[in-house]
Structures are given as C-alpha cells and as structure tokens.
Amino acid sequence: MGKILVIGAGGVGSVAVHKMAQLQAAGRDTFAHIVLASRTVAKCEAIAQSVKERTGVTIETHALDADDVPATVALINQVAPDLVCNLALPYQDLAIMDACLETGVHYMDTANYEPRDEAKFEYHWQWAYHDRFKEAGIMALLGSGFDPGVTSVFAAYLKKHYLDRIDTLDILDCNGGDHGQHFATNFNPEINIREVTAPARHWENGEWVETPALSHKQTFDFEGVGEKNMYLMYHEEIESLKTHIPEIQRIRFWMTFGDAYLTHLEVLQNVGMTRIDPVIYEGKEIIPLQFLKAVLPEPASLGETTKGKTNIGDIATGIAKDGSEKTYYINNICDHEAAYAETGNQAVSYTTGVPAMIGAALILDGVWSGEGVFNMEQMDPDPFMEMLNQHGLPWQVKELDGPLDF
Amino acid sequence: MGKILVIGAGGVGSVAVHKMAQLQAAGRDTFAHIVLASRTVAKCEAIAQSVKERTGVTIETHALDADDVPATVALINQVAPDLVCNLALPYQDLAIMDACLETGVHYMDTANYEPRDEAKFEYHWQWAYHDRFKEAGIMALLGSGFDPGVTSVFAAYLKKHYLDRIDTLDILDCNGGDHGQHFATNFNPEINIREVTAPARHWENGEWVETPALSHKQTFDFEGVGEKNMYLMYHEEIESLKTHIPEIQRIRFWMTFGDAYLTHLEVLQNVGMTRIDPVIYEGKEIIPLQFLKAVLPEPASLGETTKGKTNIGDIATGIAKDGSEKTYYINNICDHEAAYAETGNQAVSYTTGVPAMIGAALILDGVWSGEGVFNMEQMDPDPFMEMLNQHGLPWQVKELDGPLDF
Numbered sequence: 001m002g003k004i005l006v007i008g009a010g011g012v013g014s015v016a017v018h019k020m021a022q023l024q025a026a027g028r029d030t031f032a033h034i035v036l037a038s039r040t041v042a043k044c045e046a047i048a049q050s051v052k053e054r055t056g057v058t059i060e061t062h063a064l065d066a067d068d069v070p071a072t073v074a075l076i077n078q079v080a081p082d083l084v085c086n087l088a089l090p091y092q093d094l095a096i097m098d099a100c101l102e103t104g105v106h107y108m109d110t111a112n113y114e115p116r117d118e119a120k121f122e123y124h125w126q127w128a129y130h131d132r133f134k135e136a137g138i139m140a141l142l143g144s145g146f147d148p149g150v151t152s153v154f155a156a157y158l159k160k161h162y163l164d165r166i167d168t169l170d171i172l173d174c175n176g177g178d179h180g181q182h183f184a185t186n187f188n189p190e191i192n193i194r195e196v197t198a199p200a201r202h203w204e205n206g207e208w209v210e211t212p213a214l215s216h217k218q219t220f221d222f223e224g225v226g227e228k229n230m231y232l233m234y235h236e237e238i239e240s241l242k243t244h245i246p247e248i249q250r251i252r253f254w255m256t257f258g259d260a261y262l263t264h265l266e267v268l269q270n271v272g273m274t275r276i277d278p279v280i281y282e283g284k285e286i287i288p289l290q291f292l293k294a295v296l297p298e299p300a301s302l303g304e305t306t307k308g309k310t311n312i313g314d315i316a317t318g319i320a321k322d323g324s325e326k327t328y329y330i331n332n333i334c335d336h337e338a339a340y341a342e343t344g345n346q347a348v349s350y351t352t353g354v355p356a357m358i359g360a361a362l363i364l365d366g367v368w369s370g371e372g373v374f375n376m377e378q379m380d381p382d383p384f385m386e387m388l389n390q391h392g393l394p395w396q397v398k399e400l401d402g403p404l405d406f
Numbered sequence: 407m408g409k410i411l412v413i414g415a416g417g418v419g420s421v422a423v424h425k426m427a428q429l430q431a432a433g434r435d436t437f438a439h440i441v442l443a444s445r446t447v448a449k450c451e452a453i454a455q456s457v458k459e460r461t462g463v464t465i466e467t468h469a470l471d472a473d474d475v476p477a478t479v480a481l482i483n484q485v486a487p488d489l490v491c492n493l494a495l496p497y498q499d500l501a502i503m504d505a506c507l508e509t510g511v512h513y514m515d516t517a518n519y520e521p522r523d524e525a526k527f528e529y530h531w532q533w534a535y536h537d538r539f540k541e542a543g544i545m546a547l548l549g550s551g552f553d554p555g556v557t558s559v560f561a562a563y564l565k566k567h568y569l570d571r572i573d574t575l576d577i578l579d580c581n582g583g584d585h586g587q588h589f590a591t592n593f594n595p596e597i598n599i600r601e602v603t604a605p606a607r608h609w610e611n612g613e614w615v616e617t618p619a620l621s622h623k624q625t626f627d628f629e630g631v632g633e634k635n636m637y638l639m640y641h642e643e644i645e646s647l648k649t650h651i652p653e654i655q656r657i658r659f660w661m662t663f664g665d666a667y668l669t670h671l672e673v674l675q676n677v678g679m680t681r682i683d684p685v686i687y688e689g690k691e692i693i694p695l696q697f698l699k700a701v702l703p704e705p706a707s708l709g710e711t712t713k714g715k716t717n718i719g720d721i722a723t724g725i726a727k728d729g730s731e732k733t734y735y736i737n738n739i740c741d742h743e744a745a746y747a748e749t750g751n752q753a754v755s756y757t758t759g760v761p762a763m764i765g766a767a768l769i770l771d772g773v774w775s776g777e778g779v780f781n782m783e784q785m786d787p788d789p790f791m792e793m794l795n796q797h798g799l800p801w802q803v804k805e806l807d808g809p810l811d812f
Contacts, residue, residue, distance in 0.1 A: 182676035267673035270588030272701040281692070281700045288701050294687045295678040295694050 001032045002364035005079050005105075007066050007096060008087030009038035011187065011300050011345045012110060012145070014047045015353025016087060016360070018343040019391060021057035023361065030361045035079050037064035038088070050344050066092040072099035081105060085360045087353075090114040090191060097129050097140060106138050106363055110145030110356050111191075112236045119194040119276060121236045127373055134372040141368065142375050144359025145352035146312055146332075147173055147253075148237035150393065152376035153384045154314040154330045155241055160381055162328050162397070163318035167249050169241065170315045170404055174256040175348060176225030177308040177336045183264040184297045186348035190289050193274050196265060201234040202252040203242045214262065218254065218406050222311040224333040230254040240375040268292065303346040306336040310347045313395075317403040327400040332393045342392070351393065358387040407438045408770035411485050411511075413472050413502060414493030415444035417593065417706050417751045418516060418551070420453045421759020422493060422766070424749040425797060427463035429767065436767045441485050443470035444494070456750050472498040478505035487511060491766050493759075496520040496597060503535050503546060512544050512769055516551030516762050517597075518642045525600040525682060527642045533779055540778035547774065548781050550765030551758035552718055552738075553579055553659075554643035556799065558782035559790050560720040560736045561647055566787055568734050568803070569724035573655050575647065576721045576810055580662040581754060582631030583714040583742045589670040590703040592754035596695050599680050602671060607640040608658040609648045620668065624660065624812050628717040630739040636660040646781040674698065709752040712742040716753045719801075723809040733806040738799045748798070757799060764793040 006017055013036065020031035036044045036059055044061035051059055064075050066088045076084060076099055086096045086109040093113035100107040113125045126142055133140050143149050151171045159166055175186060185192035200211045216232035235253035242251055257265075268274050273292045278285035313331020320326040332351070339350035359376070362368040368379045376384075388395055412423055419442065426437035442450045442465055450467035457465055470481050472494045482490060482505055492502045492515040499519035506513040519531045532548055539546050549555050557577045565572055581592060591598035606617045622638035641659035648657055663671075674680050679698045684691035719737020726732040738757070745756035765782070768774035774785045782790075794801055 183673070263669065264673045264676065267589070267670045268677065271670065271674065271698070273679065273698070275701070279700055281697055284690075286687070286692075286697065288697075291687055291692070291694075291697055292677070292679070294685055295681070 002030050002083070003033035003035070003079070003081045004031055004083050004085055004360055004364065005035045005037065005076065005081035006085045006087055007037050007064060007072075009036060009040065009043035009047055010087070011303070011349030012352045012356060013038070013087040014050070015343045015345050015349050016085065016356040017047055017059060018051055018054060019354055019357040020360070021051045021055040021059065023357075024057050025055040030364050034059040035062065035081060036060070037062040037075060039063065039065055054343070067095055069095050069098050069102070072096060073102050076100070076103040076105055083108060083360055083363050085356060087356060089188065091116050094125060097126065100138065100140070101129070101132055101136055104136055104138055107133075107140040108144055108356070108359055108363060109142060110149060110352055112143060112148075114194070117276065119198045121195065121198070121234060123236065123239050130373040137371050139363060139370045140373040141359055141363060142373060143237065143240070144355050144376060146355055147171060147235060148240065149352070149355040149359070149376055150332065150388065151312065151314055152237050152241060153381045154395070155245060155316065156377040156379070157381040157385055158314065158316045158328055158330060158397075159245060163316060163320055163326065165247050166245055166316045166318040167247075168317045168403065169248050169251045171235065171237065171253045172220060172222070172230060172313055172315065172331070173254065174220070174222040174225055174228055174230065174311045176222065176228065176256070177306045177310065177347060179302040179306045181297055181302065183261065184302055185299060186302070186346070187299050189293045189296045189299070193265065193268075193289060194276065196233070196257070197269060197274055198234055200232040201238070202232060202250065203238055203248070204250045214257070220254075222256070224309040225311050228256040230256045241377060244375060244377050299348075300345070303340045303344065303349075306340065306346040308336055310334045310336070310351055312351065315400065315404060327403050328397055329400050330395060330397045332388070332395045334393060354391055354393050355388070358384055358391065361387065408436045408489070409439035409441070409485070409487045410437055410489050410491055410766055410770065411441045411443065411482065411487035412491045412493055413443050413470060415442060415446065415449035415453055416493065417709070417755030418758045418762060419444070419493040420456070421749050421751050421755050422491065422762040423453055423465060424457055424460060425760055425763035426766070427457045427461040427465065429763075430463050431461040436770050440465040441468065441487060442466070443468040443481060445469070445471055460749070473501055475501050475504045475508070478502060479508050482506070482509040482511055489514060489766055489769050491762060493762060495594065497522050500531060503532065506544065506546070507535070507538055507542055510542055510544055513539075513546040514550055514762070514765055514769060515548060516555060516758055518549060518554075520600070523682065525604045527601065527604070527640060529642065529645050536779040543777050545769060545776045546779040547765055547769060548779060549643065549646070550761050550782060552761055553577060553641060554646065555758070555761040555765070555782055556738065556794065557718065557720055558643050558647060559785075559787045560801070561651060561722065562783040562785070563787040563791055564720065564722045564734055564736060564803075565651060569722060569726055569732065571653050572651055572722045572724040573653070574723045574809065575654050575657045577641065577643065577659045578626060578628075578636060578719055578721065578737075579660065580626070580628040580631055580634055580636065580717045582628065582634065582662070583712045583716065583753060585708040585712045587703055587708065589667065590708055591705060592708070592752070593705050595699045595702045595705070599671065599674075599695060599698075600682065602639065602663070603675060603680055604640055606638040607644070608638060608656065609644055609654070610656045620663075626660070628662075630715040631717050634662040635665075636662045647783060650781060650783045705754075706751070709746045709750060709755075712746065712752040714742055716740045716742070716757055718757065721806065721810060733809050734803055735806050736801060736803045738794070738801045740799060760797055760799050761794070764790055764797065767793065
C-alpha cells in the first residue's frame with residue numbers, strides 16, 4: 001500500500017503519474033495513493049483529468065512552491081507519503097531534500113541539483129547530504145530518469161553480466177524527433193540551453209578533459225533514426241559513473257543536434273539571449289534565458305506534432321568474463337507518436353518519466369533500499385531492467401565488432 | 407540669432423548638435439543658442455561635454471519625456487526656440503508636433519511617425535497635420551536625415567538639373583561598415599528590426615507592389631565598399647516621392663545586409679524575439695523586441711570599433727533636357743572612422759545627423775520656408791546640396807551607361 005507524493009507537473013511528471021496510475025489500475029498496490037503537487041495547481045489538475053480518462057484512477061492534487069521548505073514540510077506532513085518523487089526543476093533538489101530530512105521520508109529525483117546563477121552540473125551538493133540521510137535512516141535516490149538513470153543502470157548491467165572490467169564507456173543520446181517548429185527544446189528550454197552551452201567535459205585517465213561547447217562532432221548511424229551528428233557534452237552521470245565504476249579509463253557523453261538547432265542556438269548566444277545573469281529592463285532585473293523560455297514554444301505543446309524516435313544507450317568496451325576484449329552496445333528506441341498516444345507526452349518526457357516511475361516503484365516495494373544518498377548504478381540493475389521491458393522502454397544488447405574508432 | 411531645441415540624445419542627436427556647434431564656433435549665428443533635451447539628461451550632458459571639448463561651444467541641457475505633450479509645451483515655452491528639431495524616436499513625432507502647434511514653433515524631424523504597436527511606415531498621420539500647421543503659420547519639415555532626406559533631395563536635384571522627367575528611381579543604401587560584433591544594428595535596434603522585417607513594398611505603374619520581407623536580392627558593386635547583396639525593402643521616402651514627383655513609374659528602395667546579419671535576424675524572428683506584441687513574463691507585459699534591444703549592444707557603443715564606409719544614393723532613369731533617355735547615379739560615400747573621429751559617432755549616425763543640422767539651418771536662416779507640413783523634395787535642393795558638400799557629406803553625380811538591368 002504505497003503512497004507517493006510527486007512534485008512537478010511538467011511533461012516528465014505527467015508521464016510518471018500516468019505510468020504509476022497504470023500500475024494501480026492493473027491491481028498492483030505499489031502506487032495505491034498518488035498525490036501530485038506543483039506551483040501551478042491547474043497543471044496538476046489537467047494531468048489528473050488525463051489520468052482519470054486514460055486509466056480510471058483518481059489522483060490527489062495540491063499547489064506547492066517547492067522552493068519553500070516549510071511549505072513542502074507541511075504538505076509532506078499532511079499527505080504522509082512513503083516517498084517524495086521530485087520531478088520539479090533541478091534548482092529545487094536541495095530544498096526538497098531538506099524537507100524529506102525534516103519529515104523522515106525517502107527522496108528521489110531525475111536530475112542533479114544546479115544553482116540558478118551558475119550552470120554547474122555537479123553532484124557534490126547532493127552527495128553532501130549522505131550522512132544526514134543515513135542518520136535519518138532514509139534513502140535518497142538520485143537521477144532516476146533516462147540520462148542519468150537508465151544509462152547508469154545500463155552501465156551497471158553490462159558490468160554485472162557482460163564485462164568484468166569496463167575500460168571505456170560512451171553514452172549516446174539521439175533524439176531523431178521532428179517537432180515541425182523552427183526552434184524549440186524538447187524539455188525545459190532554460191535547463192536544456194544551460195546544459196548545451198556549457199563547456200564539454202569528459203573523464204579520461206583519471207582526470208577531467210574540458211573542451212569548448214559543441215566543438216567535437218562525430219557522425220553515428222542510429223537504429224530507427226539514421227545518421228546524425230552528435231556532439232561531445234558534459235552530462236552529470238559521468239561524474240557518478242567514474243566514482244562508482246572507478247576502473248573506467250574514459251567516459252564520454254554525446255548528444256545529437258541538427259544544424260538548424262545549432263544555428264539558432266549560436267545566434268541566441270551571440271546576441272546574449274542565453275545569458276543567465278540579469279539585465280536591467282525597465283528598472284527590473286530579467287534573466288535573458290528565462291525571458292527566452294517565455295517566448296519559445298512550451299515543450300508540452302510539441303507532443304502532438306512530434307514524429308520520429310529517440311535512441312539512447314551505452315557503448316562499453318572492456319574485458320569480458322572469458323578474458324577477451326569485447327564491446328557491447330545497449331540501448332532503447334522510443335517512438336514519439338506512440339509515447340504521445342499513451343500518455344499525451346512525447347518521447348523525451350516519456351523516456352524520463354517511465355524510469356522515474358520504476359525507481360519509485362523499486363523503493364516503495366522495498367526492492368531497492370539503503371540509508372543515505374545513492375546513484376542509480378549503485379543499485380542492483382536487474383529488477384530495474386526487467387521493469388523497463390515491462391513498462392514501455394524495451395532495450396537490447398548487442399556485441400559490436402570492436403571499440404568505437406573515435 | 408537662431409535658437410534651436412533638439413529633442414533626442416542618441417547618435418543622430420549627438421552628431422547634429424556637434425555640427426550645429428561647429429557652425430556657431432565658426433562664427434555663424436544660425437545656431438546661436440543650442441538646447442538639447444532627452445528623457446535621460448545624463449545623455450545630454452555627455453554630448454554637451456563632448457561638444458565643449460571638441461568645439462568650445464556650451465549647449466544647454468534638459469530632461470524631457472517627449473511623449474508628454476504638456477511637458478514638451480512647458481519646455482518650449484521656457485526655452486523659446488525658433489525651431490524644434492525632433493531627433494527622438496519615431497513614436498514621438500505626433501506628440502512633438504502637437505507641442506509645436508500649441509506653441510507656434512517650427513518643427514523638423516528625420517523619420518516618419520510610427521505607431522508603437524504596429525510596424526507601419528506611412529506619412530498619413532503626419533500629413534494630416536498640414537492644415538493645422540498652415541493655419542498656425544508654421545512649418546513642419548519631415549524627414550531631414552539621409553534616407554529619407556538626402557535621398558529625397560538627390561531626387562529633386564536630378565529632376566531640377568538633369569532629367570525633365572524621371573521614369574524610374576532606385577534608392578541604394580549600403581552600409582559597408584564592420585563593427586566587429588556578432589550581431590548589432592547600426593541604429594536603434596527596435597526601429598531597425600521593425601523596418602527590416604516588414605514586408606517589402608515598392609511603387610510601380612500607379613500601385614503598391616508588396617513582396618515578402620527580404621525576398622528580392624540583387625548584387626551591386628558599391629564604390630568604396632565592393633560587391634554587396636542588397637534587398638528590396640519598403641522605406642518611407644517612396645511614399646512621399648511618388649506623391650511629389652508623380653510622373654515616376656517605379657520607385658524602389660534597396661538596403662545591403664550581410665549573410666550573418668540575415669541569419670541572426672531570421673533566428674530571432676523564428677524564436678519570436680522580434681515580436682512587437684507583448685508576452686506575459688512574471689505577470690508583466692513585455693514586448694520581445696524591446697527586451698532584445700536591452701540585450702543587444704548599444705549602437706552608440708559600436709562607433710569606436712566600426713571600420714569601412716557607407717555608400718547611399720539614387721539611381722534615376724528618365725528623359726534628359728535634350729530629350730534622350732539617360733541614367734544618373736548620385737551618391738555620397740562616408741567613412742565610419744572619419745565620422746567617429748569628428749563627432750564620436752559612426753557613419754550611420756553621421757549621415758543622418760548632418761542633414762538634420764542642414765535642414766534646421768535652412769529653416770532658421772529662412773532659406774527654406776513654408777506654412778504647413780512638407781517633405782524634403784518639395785524644397786529647392788540647391789542650398790541643401792551645397793551645404794552637404796561643405797559639412798562633411800560630399801556627393802557626386804555620374805552618368806551610367808543605361809538603366810539598371812534588374
């Protein structure tokens with residue numbers, strides 16, 4: 001008889017709550033009570049209505065400013081959930097963790113904390129909560145989305161079943177979807193643009209190698225999508241994977257971008273519209289990137305028109321059980337239109353919301369447990385991998401002829 | 407003993423006031439008293455200081471919100487000028503004309519009135535003041551900048567001295583300057599982008615022909631600059647020239663833009679940053695184009711780094727005095743660095759500010775006079791053309807082999 005409080009009513013929150021409700025409708029009691037809270041209660045209500053129509057399940061909704069720790073504490077005390085599932089903005093991770101500590105309730109999120117005034121994607125802020133969560137006897141599970149999340153579990157799965165030692169790991173994130181807009185981001189534009197315009201960093205031979213944003217390009221033929229240009233980027237799971245699978249010599253993260261997207265981004269950077277420091281406009285401080293977000297299409301509005309597939313996975317090279325060097329590619333392919341038909345959200349939200357539901361289910365069912373702060377790859381990958389196959393994100397492993405040649 | 411009130415302390419206001427002060431310093435009494443007013447009095451004071459340093463002339467400064475007609479009336483009454491020279495934004499033309507009517511003082515500007523909420527460049531609003539100016543016994547001179555202004559006088563000059571009948575007129579505006587920035591506009595970005603993104607219109611065989619913005623391109627070799635792509639655009643002097651030189655069959659206006667400028671503009675349009683309707687941001691209405699202006703470089707800040715030349719002029723084909731068909735090209739070439747060295751402003755401000763000074767001088771000296779509202783081409787071009795040569799904008803006329811082949 002699990003009770004979950006989900007905070008955040010964007011596309012990811014919508015998918016996660018729909019999937020939780022599907023489990024309830026199927027007779028499992030993991031998500032016996034589902035509560036959804038967000039700054040804008042109308043967004044929660046719209047999701048609740050869709051969930052009711054699609055699954056027959058009723059969810060409870062609340063208005064909550066998750067930056068306000070006492071308000072979050074009060075809502076947790078009122079709702080008394082077994083787990084708080086944070087699907088709000090990364091800025092709010094620490095505030096929600098504080099509220100969980102104060103109320104003694106497990107915590108889970110899908111993206112690491114970022115300070116608002118600086119695009120820094122680092123785990124140290126959240127890892128610093130480990131001892132306090134341990135003392136409180138509760139668990140914080142960080143990054144149960146697709147990347148981080150599924151990509152982290154993929155690495156743990158390869159390590160458990162295929163490779164005794166992983167030497168190199170490449171995470172390849174391809175979105176082959178076309179939303180028919182000149183320019184739009186597939187999730188929160190502010191978070192997306194902060195991430196894409198940050199310098200690229202990868203881990204190699206015991207140190208970070210930093211290169212300018214979008215300066216390293218490779219072409220890769222993605223199954224279900226075709227050939228795409230992908231660019232070396234920093235992504236938060238590199239930091240946790242190099243910590244928890246310490247033998248890895250090199251970890252890189254690649255994301256695909258079309259030329260038009262990059263041209264738009266370059267221009268927006270050139271003119272200063274991606275700045276995250278405030279400018280004075282009519283006597284008021286306004287952050288250009290946040291204003292840009294207000295002008296760009298709402299990512300949620302793109303679902304209806306987006307066609308194509310995502311293809312995200314890990315390529316790992318290392319020493320197999322038999323002592324030989326092997327390279328494996330493990331990935332999921334997700335269809336935008338199918339995702340939209342099922343939950344009213346496209347694949348970028350779907351691929352993050354489903355793993356959020358799975359991480360939450362494993363905590364609520366007691367399959368994954370611990371006291372302290374944990375990343376995904378520290379958990380047993382098998383039950384998570386099984387649920388991916390059952391709940392809409394089937395994966396495949398194949399052996400490649402050899403390591404990547406770049 | 408002329409007394410002038412200049413409203414507007416941007417680049418054009420700065421150039422105009424510097425040039426007026428040069429005349430005063432040279433012993434002419436046309437601009438015996440120079441008063442400069444602007445919303446931001448600090449901008450006036452900075453110009454006054456530069457004028458003092460460069461010419462030794464002291465100018466008077468005032469703060470004025472030119473949207474506020476009673477405030478403008480009060481300042482006109484206090485200053486008692488012989489002429490109000492409006493170098494503020496085009497939005498303020500009507501308010502300042504109202505103040506001139508109320509105080510019985512001559513009016514002059516460099517750009518036609520535009521409503522803030524619609525990018526319409528039409529003279530009818532200002533022409534509607536004709537009878538009232540006539541009854542008040544005062545003159546309003548519209549558009550005494552370069553284009554409109556010099557380009558209008560060029561047409562009148564060709565008509566007076568070279569061509570009995572003008573059949574076709576093309577105005578070619580080339581800015582070959584390089585400011586070293588990714589993207590910036592050479593004058594007020596808001597006004598510039600409104601103009602560039604408006605549909606192109608030209609006058610042909612008695613009617614307006616409208617085509618999409620930036621859809622007609624021609625390459626032209628500009629003396630002092632080189633080959634440039636220029637684009638058909640609408641520009642306000644077409645409307646007055648087709649009215650005052652009614653035999654002209656076709657009038658077109660062309661402006662040069664580099665590929666990078668157009669790419670930036672296209673992206674900014676695509677994402678909605680050039681919109682002039684408000685979006686709601688944090689509960690407040692903000693017009694994206696005005697916010698963009700706050701993020702882009704101040705045009706005034708570009709002067710120091712801008713190199714290259716402008717080349718603006720008219721090409722007219724018609725019937726010469728001897729009855730044969732002739733084509734003449736009349737133009738001015740202006741150097742950004744020389745303009746900056748002289749007045750602290752680059753050539754785009756210089757080429758507008760100098761004609762503003764000349765138009766003002768001709769009114770104050772009684773050389774140009776009238777009761778009502780007038781466009782530049784209605785005045786005798788000769789004294790204006792002589793002053794262009796004397797005050798920094800020398801021009802040349804040459805006969806071309808034949809009409810333009812496009």
